[in-house]
Amino acid sequence: MxxxxxxxxxxxxxxxxxxxxxxxxxxxxxxxxxxxxxxxxxxxxxxxxxxxxxxxxxxxxxxxxxxxxxxxxxxxxxxxxxxxxxxxxxxxxNKGEKVEVEVDVHITGESAPGTIHVVESQSLTIEADATNLPEFVEVSIEGLEEGANVTAGDVTLPEGAELVTDPTHTVVTISVPRAEVAAENEDAAADEAPAADEA
Missing domain, CATH: 2.40.240.10 (Ribosomal Protein L25; Chain P)
Known part of the structure; x- marks a missing residue:
């Protein structure tokens, strides 16, 4: 810019x-x-x-x-x-100088059907050239399954930028909504319960 x-x-x-x-x-x-x-x-x-x-x-x-x-x-x-x-x-x-800045995290793509994503970190801290600072970084969750985590170290940064945030810091998690899990558990329990005429 x-x-x-x-x-x-x-x-x-x-x-x-x-x-x-x-x-x-x-x-x-x-x-x-x-x-x-x-x-x-x-x-x-x-x-x-x-x-x-x-x-x-x-x-x-x-x-x-x-x-x-x-x-x-x-x-x-x-x-x-x-x-x-x-x-x-x-x-x-000054031109050529590197500075620390916060960059917003933008989520792209869709996780696996039936899952949701939770953004644990809205931004990351990076060090980059003062004259070439990114407005945001993109994090793709395309096709990620339940239990998947995207950490700061997984995020692709613009050329010349370095990550300051702890690379193990969680950025996005993928899970199944609790309501759906509860419904699945109820269905499973119903399938395992003996029928009334079998009692």
Whole structure:
């Protein structure tokens, strides 16, 4: 994914009151940090930023003070009920640098008939090039039978990415719904019970 441009301006007001004023103006307070430099407090245009944050692990080119700084979003604080963005922490990155990020797990395929899958881990932690971060990883459960487990180490990662999550960590399990198991047990018990006229 190409860099996403974000227009920003240096922020000089701080505190809860200042943050509320910024959000009332349809803007978002944020901070740029990393590489041993002092944090840079900035303000972002609200709508542009909301649209940009729809992409997981995007690489941003933050335009501020006449320059451009590459960064990734490390922490996005949202309002609990309405979901609007309250604040963003951006980690400054350089091309060629590797960073740790969380990637969502997307399930593909269908497990064996009569089974269901349970996602034990919604995301994995990986290390990858800051300029080539995946939005998600795919986990295929096609044809998997009851009792099958997919671990983090089984997941195919994009080229150049390395797994940080424990490779033995379970990502998906395949099972038969309990109701069906109970029904099968009842049927089996009925088959084994003697008929009334045989008693």
């Amino acid at each position: 190409p860099e996403i441009k974000l227009d920003a301006e240096t922020r000089t007001e701080f505190g809860k009151g200042a943050a509320r004023r910024i959000r009332r103006a349809d803007k978002i307070p944020a901070v740029l940090y990393g590489h041993g430099e002092a944090p840079r407090h900035i303000t972002l245009e609200g709508h542009q930023t909301m649209m940009a944050m729809k992409h997981s692990n995007a690489l941003f080119a933050v335009q501020v003070d006449g320059g451009s700084q590459l960064a990734i979003a490390k922490d996005v604080q949202r309002e609990a009920i309405r979901g609007f963005i309250k604040h963003i922490d951006f980690l400054v990155v």
